[in-house]
Amino acid sequence: xxxxxxxxxxxxxxxxxxxxxxxxxxxxxxxxxxxxxxxxxxxxxxxxxxxxxxxxxxxxxxxxxxxxxxxx
Numbered sequence: 001x002x003x004x005x006x007x008x009x010x011x012x013x014x015x016x017x018x019x020x021x022x023x024x025x026x027x028x029x030x031x032x033x034x035x036x037x038x039x040x041x042x043x044x045x046x047x048x049x050x051x052x053x054x055x056x057x058x059x060x061x062x063x064x065x066x067x068x069x070x071x072x
Contacts, residue, residue: 015063017056022070024048030068034061042071 018029026047032039039056051071057064 012061017063017066019066019068021045021047021050022052022068023050030054032056032058032063032066034058034063 013033013035015032015034016029017032018027020026021028023045024047026045028046030043037058039058040054042051042053044051052068053071055065055067057066
């Protein structure tokens with residue numbers, strides 16, 4: 001998914017990525033470090049506390065793909 005209107009650039013190296021939790025369906029956000037080219041991590045939803053597996057690909061400081069899925 002490309003960067004959209006709901007993403008907020010916090011600095012030259014971070015973007016706050018908004019998306020829907022795959023468990024509780026609430027809108028949440030994670031900070032994405034745009035100095036990396038690929039990021040994989042697991043973080044708990046700030047609303048329901050379930051683990052979310054995040055995969056993100058970045059090019060030229062922009063989020064090219066973003067996936068947030070239920071962690072296995």
